[in-house]
Amino acid sequence: MKIVLVTGGSSGIGLQTVLAFQQAGYRVITCSRDENKWNQALATHPELSAVDYLPVDLKDVHQADRFFGYIRESYGHLDIAINNASPKLESRGEFSSVPIDALYSTMVTDFWIHTLCLRYELNLMPAGSAIVNLSSVNGIRPTPNAAMYLPQNMASKD
Numbered sequence: 001m002k003i004v005l006v007t008g009g010s011s012g013i014g015l016q017t018v019l020a021f022q023q024a025g026y027r028v029i030t031c032s033r034d035e036n037k038w039n040q041a042l043a044t045h046p047e048l049s050a051v052d053y054l055p056v057d058l059k060d061v062h063q064a065d066r067f068f069g070y071i072r073e074s075y076g077h078l079d080i081a082i083n084n085a086s087p088k089l090e091s092r093g094e095f096s097s098v099p100i101d102a103l104y105s106t107m108v109t110d111f112w113i114h115t116l117c118l119r120y121e122l123n124l125m126p127a128g129s130a131i132v133n134l135s136s137v138n139g140i141r142p143t144p145n146a147a148m149y150l151p152q153n154m155a156s157k158d
């Protein structure tokens, strides 16, 4: 059975991706920070009980290291990785007045999480595996009040 990791699988695009792989017969691993949100998804979609879910904050290198260590010990490898985890845009607003910690947070979450996951995933993947990095149309099109989002998505595409 093929093994797929979908980061941030408790809502939105990640949840729909988890459901699609689950229905297609893959062994699915996913994570998110808030386990309650995952449990709500589970209540709506009982078939998700076969998914291997762990509460992980991927911003935290130590948690990420434990998470990928668990994947290595439990599965040995990954066939597919979907790097999707990203919080709602925190740095929204006029760039010159967006709080500096919000700019930093967007940089860390939307660039660093993808980078960190790639670093671990490549070491778990045999030839022929696949990685998808979720990005945004904002990466190629300036969007008012989302200036910090633009460079992050350009970076994550490279």
Ligand SMILES: NC(=O)c1ccc[n+]([C@@H]2O[C@H](COP(=O)([O-])OP(=O)(O)OC[C@H]3O[C@@H](n4cnc5c(N)ncnc54)[C@H](OP(=O)(O)O)[C@@H]3O)[C@@H](O)[C@H]2O)c1
Pocket: 007, 008, 009, 010, 011, 012, 013, 014, 031, 032, 033, 034, 035, 037, 056, 057, 058, 059, 083, 084, 085, 086, 087, 088, 109, 113, 134, 135, 136, 137
């Ligand atoms: N929705 C859109 O219109 C749209 C458009 C273009 C691109 N995108 C991109 O598509 C991706 C998903 O967007 P979405 O709208 O589906 O988002 P969403 O519904 O907010 O889902 C994000 C998922 O990531 C998890 N997550 C957030 N921060 C995390 C962290 N530090 N560690 C682990 N998990 C984390 C969230 O759970 P927790 O909060 O519990 O951690 C949740 O499961 C993002 O990369 C986004 O940039 C979305």
